[in-house]
Amino acid sequence: MNARDAILARVREALTVPGPGPHQRAGEMAGHGAAPHPAPLPLGNLPVLALEAARPWLPDGGATPEERLAMLADNLGKLKATFHHVPTIHAAQDLLFSIARERDWKRVAWHAHPLVEPILAGIPCATHRVDGAAAVTADPATESSLRKDALEACDAGITGCDALIAQTGSILVSSATCGGRSLSVLPPVHVVVAAPEQIVATLADAFDALRERHGNSFPSMLSFITGPSRTGDIERILVLGAHGPKELFVILVG
Amino acid sequence: MPHSSPTATPHPGPSIDPAGGTEVSAHGAKKRFLHDAREYVRDTDHRAFLRRALAGYYTTRDGQKARYRDWEHARDAANLAKWNAVNRLDEMLVRFADRFEAGGGKVHWARDAAEARSIILEIIRAAGAKAIIKSKCMTSEEIHLNAALEAEGYGVVESDLGEFIQQLRGEPPFHFVFPCMHVRRGEISKLFEEHLGSAPTESPEELTMIARRYMRRLYVEADVGITGGNFLVAETGQISITENEGNARLTAALPRVHVALVGIEKCVERLDDLAVLLPMLATAGTGQPLTCYNTLYGGPRAAGECDGPREMHVVLLDNGRAAILADPEQRDSLQCIRCGACLNVCPIFKNVGGFTYGTTYQGPIGSVITPHLRGLGDWNHLSQASSLCGACTDACPVRIDIHHHLLHNRRNAVRAVPNRLERIGHRMFAAVAARPQLFAAGGAVFRRSLWLLKKLRLPLLRDWIASRDLPRAPARSFRDQWRHRASPAVAQGRTDADGRPQ
Numbered sequence: 001m002n003a004r005d006a007i008l009a010r011v012r013e014a015l016t017v018p019g020p021g022p023h024q025r026a027g028e029m030a031g032h033g034a035a036p037h038p039a040p041l042p043l044g045n046l047p048v049l050a051l052e053a054a055r056p057w058l059p060d061g062g063a064t065p066e067e068r069l070a071m072l073a074d075n076l077g078k079l080k081a082t083f084h085h086v087p088t089i090h091a092a093q094d095l096l097f098s099i100a101r102e103r104d105w106k107r108v109a110w111h112a113h114p115l116v117e118p119i120l121a122g123i124p125c126a127t128h129r130v131d132g133a134a135a136v137t138a139d140p141a142t143e144s145s146l147r148k149d150a151l152e153a154c155d156a157g158i159t160g161c162d163a164l165i166a167q168t169g170s171i172l173v174s175s176a177t178c179g180g181r182s183l184s185v186l187p188p189v190h191v192v193v194a195a196p197e198q199i200v201a202t203l204a205d206a207f208d209a210l211r212e213r214h215g216n217s218f219p220s221m222l223s224f225i226t227g228p229s230r231t232g233d234i235e236r237i238l239v240l241g242a243h244g245p246k247e248l249f250v251i252l253v254g
Numbered sequence: 255m256p257h258s259s260p261t262a263t264p265h266p267g268p269s270i271d272p273a274g275g276t277e278v279s280a281h282g283a284k285k286r287f288l289h290d291a292r293e294y295v296r297d298t299d300h301r302a303f304l305r306r307a308l309a310g311y312y313t314t315r316d317g318q319k320a321r322y323r324d325w326e327h328a329r330d331a332a333n334l335a336k337w338n339a340v341n342r343l344d345e346m347l348v349r350f351a352d353r354f355e356a357g358g359g360k361v362h363w364a365r366d367a368a369e370a371r372s373i374i375l376e377i378i379r380a381a382g383a384k385a386i387i388k389s390k391c392m393t394s395e396e397i398h399l400n401a402a403l404e405a406e407g408y409g410v411v412e413s414d415l416g417e418f419i420q421q422l423r424g425e426p427p428f429h430f431v432f433p434c435m436h437v438r439r440g441e442i443s444k445l446f447e448e449h450l451g452s453a454p455t456e457s458p459e460e461l462t463m464i465a466r467r468y469m470r471r472l473y474v475e476a477d478v479g480i481t482g483g484n485f486l487v488a489e490t491g492q493i494s495i496t497e498n499e500g501n502a503r504l505t506a507a508l509p510r511v512h513v514a515l516v517g518i519e520k521c522v523e524r525l526d527d528l529a530v531l532l533p534m535l536a537t538a539g540t541g542q543p544l545t546c547y548n549t550l551y552g553g554p555r556a557a558g559e560c561d562g563p564r565e566m567h568v569v570l571l572d573n574g575r576a577a578i579l580a581d582p583e584q585r586d587s588l589q590c591i592r593c594g595a596c597l598n599v600c601p602i603f604k605n606v607g608g609f610t611y612g613t614t615y616q617g618p619i620g621s622v623i624t625p626h627l628r629g630l631g632d633w634n635h636l637s638q639a640s641s642l643c644g645a646c647t648d649a650c651p652v653r654i655d656i657h658h659h660l661l662h663n664r665r666n667a668v669r670a671v672p673n674r675l676e677r678i679g680h681r682m683f684a685a686v687a688a689r690p691q692l693f694a695a696g697g698a699v700f701r702r703s704l705w706l707l708k709k710l711r712l713p714l715l716r717d718w719i720a721s722r723d724l725p726r727a728p729a730r731s732f733r734d735q736w737r738h739r740a741s742p743a744v745a746q747g748r749t750d751a752d753g754r755p756q
Contacts, residue, residue, distance in 0.1 A: 002363070003362075003363040003364060003365050003369060004351075004363040006363075006365055007347075007363050007365060007518065007570070007572045007576065008344050008347065008348070010572065010576035010579075010580075011343050011344045011347070011518070011576055011579060012344045013576075013580070014576050014577075014579035014580035015341065015342075015343065015344065015579065017580065017582050018582060019341065019582035019583075019585040019586070020582070020585075020586070021337075022330075022333055022334045022337040022338070023330055023333055023334075023653065025655050025658060048334075049524070049526065050331045050332070050334045050335030050338070050524075050526070050527050050530050051331070051335075051524075051526040051527065051529050051530055053327075053330065053331035053334055054327070054328050054331030054332070054529075054530040056323060056324075056327070057322055057323045057324040057325070057327040057328040057331070058322060058323070058328055058529075058530065058533065059321040059322055059323070059533065059543065060321075060323065075543065079543075111560075130560055130561070131560040132560075147561070148474045148508055148561075149474060152470060152474055167533075167543075168533065168543045168544040169543065170544055170548075175555070175556070175559045175561075175562055176556065176558065176559055179560065180507075180559055180560040180561035180562060181503070181506070181507035181555075181559075181561050181562045182503075182504070182507040182508060182561050183561075185500050185503045185504060185507065185547075186473075186504065186507070186508075202529065203528070203529040203532065203533065203544075204526060204529035207525050207526060207528075207529060218490065218492070218550075218552055219552075219556060219559065220357070220358075220551065220552050220553050220554060220555055220556040220559060220562055221506070221507075221549060221550070221551055221552075221562065222492075222549065222550040223503065223547055223548070223549040223550070224532070224544060224547070224548040224549070225546070225547060226542070226543065226544040226545065226546050226547070226548070227546055228546070229498070229499055229500040229546055229547075230498050230499070230546055231415050231416075231462055231498060231499050232432070232498075232540070233414075233415040233416035233419070233432065233433070233434055233435075233462075234415070234434075234437075234439055234442060234458040234461055234462065235307055235435075235438065235439055235458060236307040236308070236310060236311070236432065236435060237458045239458050239459045239462040241462070241463070241466065242415055242462055242465075242466060242498065242499035242500060242501070243413065243415075243466060243469060243473075243499045243500040243501040243504055244499065244500020244501075244503065244504070244546070244547070245500070
């Protein structure tokens with residue numbers, strides 16, 4: 001018997017003995033010295049899905065677009081991310097350029113995206129596009145670490161996102177829509193450009209948005225980014241920028 | 255007492271035997287537990303340090319819990335999500351494997367630690383790897399993967415800051431979520447000075463940046479990245495990884511090959527289940543709304559994507575988990591999402607420290623599952639190291655009945671090896687307690703001879719008495735005092751129809 005069949009056989013054998021139902025303690029099972037308890041719920045036939053059971057009790061995500069926007073801004077602040085809401089692409093450009101000058105950026109990395117591209121036009125530093133045709137069609141056999149080095153040397157990564165989540169202050173990025181896996185995590189600064197329509201209330205709504213956008217075939221990586229990279233490993237003291245970005249900017253345009 | 259490690263005799267960590275897997279006999283484990291616990295308890299400095307480090311946990315967690323409209327109902331739902339998957343585990347695993355392989359990844363099945371090690375070694379050999387980077391993965395500690403890789407001549411670097419520090423120290427994690435919480439910043443500075451040639455510093459931020467700078471080249475150069483996995487989503491065939499530092503994301507983005515080693519119990523049925531479990535894992539574990547990075551991987555780089563590994567492997571590890579599943583009474587302990595909340599609140603953990611357990615998974619949940627996970631030997635002594643206060647059960651976001659399981663383990667241990675002396679003792683007590691005059695006479699003898707107990711150092715009581723102060727015996731028995739009590743109600747004549755004081 002191969003390992004797969006052996007493990008599945010063990011699991012099936014183990015599950016032939018019924019256990020307590022959800023929220024039920026072993027001591028509440030019939031035959032364990034306690035009063036007999038109704039039989040465990042039939043498997044595969046739950047009265048309610050976990051998410052539906054939890055939805056009324058999870059942290060709030062805001063009922064109106066205004067509430068969601070306020071909640072998102074508040075949560076991002078608590079996470080030590082920087083949130084800006086600007087009216088136009090032009091204002092976003094001004095903001096980004098001033099950040100670039102202030103920090104003396106030499107080179108920023110970006111990917112093709114309807115918001116990123118116009119905002120980046122004319123930035124006072126070099127740029128590095130990560131998702132050019134060469135990168136996407138690179139032959140795996142000859143692929144070198146050159147592209148990784150190029151990205152590693154950049155001062156910031158500028159990306160779009162799939163959604164912003166008011167409930168947690170998170171940014172949803174994917175490998176297909178946000179310049180791959182490393183653009184949003186390798187450079188020391190991550191700038192996210194988004195539109196107000198992308199704000200959703202909760203994580204569950206973000207999953208719905210994903211299904212709507214990608215149907216049944218998700219990108220190979222989906223990541224919920226909640227604040228700049230951090231660690232508490234030394235004496236449980238918070239330090240930002242452990243391995244991922246030290247700074248996270250969210251620029252909402254419109 | 256000045257020290258550089260938490261016990262006077264530094265804990266060697268599980269002695270590593272890549273071929274065998276099991277470290278010490280049960281008897282040895284118990285003896286070592288008692289010894290290490292005694293040493294650690296004496297180290298009041300370090301216990302205070304540990305308590306200080308954990309003090310902030312309560313406030314941040316409670317602040318975050320307050321954002322739930324009802325945390326207790328949310329726990330019911332989290333329990334439901336994991337209960338559902340664990341009780342249909344065969345179905346979940348098959349669905350996960352089919353979906354994941356449809357996404358271009360490869361699933362491997364490992365019955366035990368040895369099989370998992372050889373699968374991973376084979377993947378690494380086939381990839382012609384030279385450098386391996388690893389993010390935090392407790393299952394790899396369980397199978398002693400690093401030692402096995404090093405024995406084959408591969409260099410492997412832990413990228414999680416806490417795990418990296420522990421790797422340099424040559425120690426296993428002290429706490430399965432906060433691996434180096436027992437280490438002071440000065441010790442870390444010295445360690446980095448010695449191994450990385452950095453300048454000494456007392457700043458946690460500067461120390462973190464030293465590790466960050468050191469690690470960046472390694473991400474770019476590594477051929478293989480090894481991670482764990484927090485959830486296996488059956489519906490979509492994705493693995494979910496929860497982290498704060500970004501090291502797991504880099505580990506799964508830059509190397510050519512990504513290997514994830516995940517226990518079979520990590521299944522959930524639906525993607526939507528994560529909308530419940532991810533926030534609760536973060537809140538219970540560290541008091542965050544969500545950890546910094548919660549990432550889902552459905553396979554290697556897909557067509558049209560500009561980076562990511564060319565190969566992705568998931569190794570599904572049993573290693574004793576099916577044995578837990580086969581015990582319906584303790585089956586719910588497989589619902590554990592390894593948030594570490596039960597350690598953070600455990601009075602025993604805070605007083606004996608993480609190394610004393612001598613197990614991969616420390617604290618209350620470790621004491622429940624270790625006797626099942628370790629094929630050989632009997633780790634039931636861990637279940638004795640509990641005050642049964644129930645703080646662990648209360649803290650558990652998926653409602654595992656942890657402290658009752660500790661009792662179940664005790665019961666099972668007594669059933670397996672009955673303690674005849676204890677049984678005789680209980681019978682004698684029952685006989686005396688059922689005879690009031692004998693009981694009174696016995697009490698009179700004990701009240702007069704209690705002080706002798708401490709002096710005599712009777713072999714059976716010695717250990718128990720050594721660390722405890724005996725109370726001074728009262729001059730009169732309770733019954734005597736009760737009979738002659740001056741009751742205000744009686745004195746004032748306020749009695750009910752039966753003459754009892756009101």
